[in-house]
Amino acid sequence: MLIMMRSVRVELPILSALLVRFFLLLVIYTLLRWGFYLYNQSLFPNISPAQLGFMCLGGIKFDISALLYINSLYILLEALPHPYRYRASYQNSCKWIFVITNSMGITANIIDFAYYQFTLKRTTGTVFDQFAHEQNKLQLTLDFIIDYWYLSILLLLLIYVLIQLYQFIIIKKPLKITGKHYLLHGIYFLCIVWLTIVGMRGGWRHSTRPITLSNAGEFVQTPNQMAIVLNTPFSILRTLKAVDIKPVHYFDDTTLTQIYTPIHTPTDTTPFKKLNVVFLIIESLGKELVGELNKDLDGGTYKGYTPFIDSLVEQSLTFSQSYANGRKSIDALPSIISGIPSIKEPFVLSVYSSNKTTSIAQLLAGEGYETAFFHGAPNGSMGFSSYTKLAGIKHYFGKTEYNNDADFDGTWGIWDEPFMQFMAHKLNRFKQPFFAAFFSVSSHHPFKVPQQYVGQFPKGPLPVQEPMGYTDMAIRKFFETASKAPWYNKTLFVLCADHATVTYHPEYQTTPGAFSIPILFYYPGGQLKGKQDKLIQQIDIMPTVLNYLHYQKPYFAFGFDALSSKADNFVINNNDGTYSIYQGDYLLLNDGQQNTALYDLKQDRFTQHNILAQEPAIVRKMETALKAFIQQYNNRMIQNQLVYQNAQ
Numbered sequence: 166m167l168i169m170m171r172s173v174r175v176e177l178p179i180l181s182a183l184l185v186r187f188f189l190l191l192v193i194y195t196l197l198r199w200g201f202y203l204y205n206q207s208l209f210p211n212i213s214p215a216q217l218g219f220m221c222l223g224g225i226k227f228d229i230s231a232l233l234y235i236n237s238l239y240i241l242l243e244a245l246p247h248p249y250r251y252r253a254s255y256q257n258s259c260k261w262i263f264v265i266t267n268s269m270g271i272t273a274n275i276i277d278f279a280y281y282q283f284t285l286k287r288t289t290g291t292v293f294d295q296f297a298h299e300q301n302k303l304q305l306t307l308d309f310i311i312d313y314w315y316l317s318i319l320l321l322l323l324i325y326v327l328i329q330l331y332q333f334i335i336i337k338k339p340l341k342i343t344g345k346h347y348l349l350h351g352i353y354f355l356c357i358v359w360l361t362i363v364g365m366r367g368g369w370r371h372s373t374r375p376i377t378l379s380n381a382g383e384f385v386q387t388p389n390q391m392a393i394v395l396n397t398p399f400s401i402l403r404t405l406k407a408v409d410i411k412p413v414h415y416f417d418d419t420t421l422t423q424i425y426t427p428i429h430t431p432t433d434t435t436p437f438k439k440l441n442v443v444f445l446i447i448e449s450l451g452k453e454l455v456g457e458l459n460k461d462l463d464g465g466t467y468k469g470y471t472p473f474i475d476s477l478v479e480q481s482l483t484f485s486q487s488y489a490n491g492r493k494s495i496d497a498l499p500s501i502i503s504g505i506p507s508i509k510e511p512f513v514l515s516v517y518s519s520n521k522t523t524s525i526a527q528l529l530a531g532e533g534y535e536t537a538f539f540h541g542a543p544n545g546s547m548g549f550s551s552y553t554k555l556a557g558i559k560h561y562f563g564k565t566e567y568n569n570d571a572d573f574d575g576t577w578g579i580w581d582e583p584f585m586q587f588m589a590h591k592l593n594r595f596k597q598p599f600f601a602a603f604f605s606v607s608s609h610h611p612f613k614v615p616q617q618y619v620g621q622f623p624k625g626p627l628p629v630q631e632p633m634g635y636t637d638m639a640i641r642k643f644f645e646t647a648s649k650a651p652w653y654n655k656t657l658f659v660l661c662a663d664h665a666t667v668t669y670h671p672e673y674q675t676t677p678g679a680f681s682i683p684i685l686f687y688y689p690g691g692q693l694k695g696k697q698d699k700l701i702q703q704i705d706i707m708p709t710v711l712n713y714l715h716y717q718k719p720y721f722a723f724g725f726d727a728l729s730s731k732a733d734n735f736v737i738n739n740n741d742g743t744y745s746i747y748q749g750d751y752l753l754l755n756d757g758q759q760n761t762a763l764y765d766l767k768q769d770r771f772t773q774h775n776i777l778a779q780e781p782a783i784v785r786k787m788e789t790a791l792k793a794f795i796q797q798y799n800n801r802m803i804q805n806q807l808v809y810q811n812a813q
Contacts, residue, residue, distance in 0.1 A: 176337045179250065180353060183243045187232065189330050190267060193323065194228040194396055195221060197274045200319075202393050204278045208285070208674060209390060211773075216386065217393070223384030224394045226367055230376060231399035233364045235270045239263045244357045246350035251338045260331055268324050273397040275320045279313050282667045283610070284492050285679050286741040287378075287395050290404035294514045300543040304576050308611040377403050379742050382756055388743035389676070404510070410517070410799045415792040425793035427504070427723045427801070428809060429708055435715040437532065440688070441656035442525070442710060443592075444602040446497060447636060448609050450474075450662035452487065452681035453673045454633050462670055470623060470630045473641035474683070477660065481687040482694060484701040484727065486747065486766075488680045488736050489664045494604075495547055497663035500703035502526060502556055502602060504722025505807065508739045508798055513552050517802045523721050523809070525707045526600050527557035532716075535599040537562060539588045541579035541606050549604065558602070562591060574607065580615055581607040581639035589646040597652055604663070608636045626669050654690035657713065659706055661685070675772045676745055677752060680738055686713070700747055701727045702736040719809045723798065735790050746791045751780075753787040760784060 177185060198221055202209060212220075233240070239262050242250070249255050277288055296302065310317045339346060367376030381394035416424065452458055456469025457478040469475060490496060490506035499505040499512045503524040512518060526536040537560035538553040540546070544563040553561055564578050572583045579587075588603055595601075607614070612628040614621075614635040622634030640660075647653050662682035668674050673681060684701050686693055686709070693713070701709075704724030712726045725734040736747040744755040750767040753760060763777040763784055777784060801807055 173333075174335045175333060176335045178339075179243060179336050180350075180357075182334045182336055183240065185334060186263070186331060187236070190232050190236075191225065191228055193271065193327070194232065194274070195225070197271065198224050198228075198393065198396065201274065201278055201281070205281055205392075208282065209393065210671075210674070212390070220384050220390065220393045223381070224396065226376065227381065227395055227399045229364045230367055231270065231396055231402060232267075233361050234402050235266050235398060236263065237361065239266065240357065240361060244354050246347050246354055248342060251336065256336055263331060264324070264328055267327060270396075270398040271323050271327070272320060273401065275316050275323075276309070277397045278316055279309075281392060285389065285392075286492070287392050287397050287400035289510075290401050290406070291510055291514050292401070294548075299546055301576055308576055312611050379757065388741065388754060388756065388761065391741060410509075410802055412800050412803055413792075413796050414800075415796050421793055421796055424789060425797060427721055427797055428719060429711075429722060429726070430719045431712070431715075431717050433712070433715050433717060437716060438714050439532065439534075439598040440690075440714060441598050441652050442529065442534075442600045442714075443656055443658050444501060444706075445640065445658065445660040446501060446602065446604045447640075447660065447662050448494065448605045448607070449629055449664065449666035450608065450633065450636075450682060451665035451668060451673065452662075452683050453665075453668050453670060453678070454630065455683050458483070458683055462672065470625060470633050471637040473637045473644075474660070474685075477644075477685060477687055478683070480689075480694060481660075481685040483683070483685055483696045485696065485698045486677075486700045486736070487661075487682060487684040488677070488700075488702045488738065488747065489662060489682045490680075490703045490738050492664050492679065492740060494663045497703065498549065498552055498556075498604075501661065501706050502553075502558075504704045504707040504724045506702075506704050506723060506737065506739075509742055513548055515802075517805075520802065520805045520807050522555070522807045524556040524558075525710060526553075526602075528711065528716065528718070528720055529598075529600045530557055530559070533598065535595045535597075536560065537591070537595070537599065537601045539563075539584070539591075539601065539603040541567065541581070541584035542577055546578070553602075558600075562588070574613065574615075576611060576613075577609050578606040581605050581636045582615070582642060585639050585643040586646060589643055589650070592647070592652065593650050595652075597655065599652075605636055605639075607639070608632045627667055629666055648689070656689070657693075657710065658687040658689075659685065659710065660687065661703065661706065672770055675770075676754070677747070677766060677772065679740075680745070686710075697727075699727065699732075700734060700736050700749075702738075705734075721807060721809045723794075733790075735787070735794075737791070737794055744791060744795075746787055746794075748787050748790060751783055751787060753784065753791065755788070755791060760788060763787075 202217065239259060242259050273288065280288060367380065378395060378400060381391040384394045385391050454470050455474055456467055457475035459467050459469060490500040493511065495511045495513060496507040499507065503522050505512050505522060530536050536558045538558045539562045540549050541564055544550050544565045550561050550563065567579050567584060567587055572579045574580050592601060608629060612632050614632050618635055622631045624631045661684045665680055665682050668678055672678060702724060704722065705727045707722045708724050709727040712728050738745050742757050744757065746753050750765055752764045752766055754762040760777060762775045763780055764772045765776060
């Protein structure tokens with residue numbers, strides 16, 4: 166067909182050609198939407214053909230908006246009535262503007278075919294800030310092209326088709342350009358400008374707000390399906406501006422504090438216990454990967470991919486339900502170290518990132534602790550060095566401080582095994598007590614292991630499983646080295662993930678599964694062991710550790726003390742504007758305006774039965790907790806009240 170098109174051309178008036186080319190772009194975007202769905206079909210279960218068709222029809226509105234933004238310059242050049250627009254050189258320039266800008270849009274969609282599995286949402290405008298400090302952009306691009314070569318071929322094919330479709334249409338020049346022609350085309354131009362604005366906004370009424378990501382909820386049954394309706398360029402363009410958090414006033418101050426407060430006022434009079442504290446934050450360590458936490462999978466035969474972490478679970482305090490507060494690495498550090506979750510956008514990329522905050526490092530430094538952060542990536546990667554400085558962490562150890570590129574993995578940083586040994590030896594030189602946090606790099610795409618370890622770790626159905634076996638081995642060797650040090654038996658270790666990742670078992674291909682991570686508290690010199698039937702999240706780590714140390718001063722953190730005997734705590738996370746709140750055995754979903762689903766996770770692990778209408782009392786209780794959290798979060802962000810002193 167394309168060969169025939171190269172020899173046959175269709176001649177159309179300039180505005181007709183503009184309309185036809187725009188229609189062809191809509192066809193391409195519809196095909197991309199089908200491709201996105203088919204590529205990620207396992208993540209969208211129970212969608213009927215009729216439902217999928219409805220989503221695709223709804224997606225046209227978002228495609229029109231995105232394509233009008235992308236092609237705004239091209240539309241202006243083609244529609245503006247002037248005599249030069251019929252010249253060959255002018256049309257050739259317009260052609261390449263059309264091809265280049267639309268190739269960028271197609272590329273963004275193709276990238277999300279693969280990237281969606283890791284974030285469970287379309288890429289947003291924060292991606293530019295997220296990777297702004299990465300020194301390995303070229304290497305990451307090359308790795309993506311190689312690992313997803315078939316998507317690279319698809320991209321090249323679509324760009325070739327785009328060029329051929331453009332060239333299939335030839336602009337028909339009027340026989341005579343008169344004043345009447347200019348008048349008529351001037352009117353057409355004004356109509357095109359108006360229609361472009363309407364299309365970008367997604368509606369013509371004055372009262373209609375420009376459509377945004379949440380409008381995709383009109384065409385779906387569950388929030389995660391919004392990714393099918395949306396397209397990536399739209400998601401990026403609509404989130405280039407910072408998220409505007411609005412103040413809310415659901416409750417008066419007294420009632421709000423009674424329901425939920427991020428101010429912790431310890432009443433324990435036990436003397437402060439100056440244990441060393443070490444956080445081990447493991448890249449992409451979804452709970453599914455840990456066999457000891459999944460004894461019921463595969464009929465009880467599941468072994469997992471982390472044998473050492475399994476052995477550590479048996480000697481640690483764990484919890485039946487443990488969750489991340491986000492789906493990206495950049496969400497993790499503020500949650501774990503400062504008790505501040507990312508809501509709607511990463512906290513460190515938001516306009517509120519300059520707010521005064523506290524952290525466990527700052528609080529412990531006030532008790533005489535030495536503080537350090539270890540991350541084997543190039544210094545500045547993910548903005549971690551900037552964040553840890555703001556968090557009051559004194560020493561930063563990255564690829565620069567390691568100073569041996571022989572152990573560089575070629576993509577992200579120093580391999581976990583040598584870098585964790587480097588950390589162990591550095592800790593030997595620290596004055597006790599100390600606080601240290603480590604963030605691993607090896608269990609990340611492109612999912613490689615060092616050459617000498619190729620074939621030594623099990624390869625499961627997912628590419629992350631082999632390098633996770635390597636990182637597990639690196640953790641084991643770190644503990645072997647650390648156990649010989651005089652500080653080891655006086656150290657509280659906390660092991661958790663930055664976020665969950667792609668999953669294989671249906672039990673984890675759910676909203677709870679997408680955020681399920683292990684959280685372990687291990688104290689070799691004490692009796693901190695067992696598994697509690699309780700909820701815990703990343704923002705709970707800071708309060709829990711401080712309680713265990715008998716920290717006696719008031720402080721600020723959005724999380725809860727997991728060692729408390731109280732059972733009214735809740736877990737909160739937000740993905741693409743949809744809130745998930747877990748309390749007791751239940752999960753409540755809220756789209757920011759209204760409740761959309763309630764699930765009993767004890768009885769319905771696969772979240773297939775929405776019982777929102779059947780349990781009004783539970784919904785009211787959980788909605789009250791959610792509103793209290795939103796009021797505390799929003800208002801404190803706006804008013805810069807994220808420390809204890811400002812809260813008085």
